[in-house]
Amino acid sequence: MTITIKDDVIFEEEIKKSRFICHLKRVTTEEAAREFINSIKKQHHKANHNVSAFTIGDHQEIQRSSDDGEPSGTAGVPMLEILKKRELTNLVAVVTRYFGGIKLGAGGLIRAYAGSVNHAIDAVGLVKIVEQTQLDIDMDYGLFDNVSRYLTSAGLAIADSVFTEKVVITVFADTAELEQLKEDLTEQFHGKLELTIGDKKLVEVAI
Known part of the structure; x- marks a missing residue:
């Protein structure tokens, strides 16, 4: 940062x-x-x-x-x-x-x-420049509402949602906090989510 x-x-x-x-x-x-x-x-x-x-x-x-x-x-x-x-x-x-x-x-x-x-x-004014990593969260339809609420409560904005046979939610999380987020999601939803790491980007956040 x-x-x-x-x-x-x-x-x-x-x-x-x-x-x-x-x-x-x-x-x-x-x-x-x-x-x-x-x-x-x-x-x-x-x-x-x-x-x-x-x-x-x-x-x-x-x-x-x-x-x-x-x-x-x-x-x-x-x-x-x-x-x-x-x-x-x-x-x-x-x-x-x-x-x-x-x-x-x-x-x-x-x-x-x-x-x-x-x-x-x-x-x-100032900004902090933070590296974020894309995380795709693949799940069954029945988990969508609970996962969405969980992400919102964690302060993560949903960048995209794709609805096909399953649902894929895309979020961008601070790279430094990504591993902890994956652990929390796996524990919270008992390993029922498929987590895929994507590209990185730099984001400016006002201080």
């Missing part, structure tokens, strides 16, 4: 007359992250700074940040720390700053850059 933003977003705020524009984008490779950073730098080439941070991989294996001219440790690292603290991955953040004439100091810069990323994340 990985957690990332629901969608790409741009969030702008003004702090002591400086404009801070946070761009968040979903990416899956370091190359894509760097391409996005460069595109923002071109788009905002007149800005004083285009500070960046990104995390890539299921367990944030790749982590990078750049202060882009701000005092060392006051911009890129605080942005990266927000991504790490909130356990977000496959995400690049670029905060563009147009200087307004009032210096913020080291503490003010840290709060501004970290806050900009935090506020943008809150504005767009």
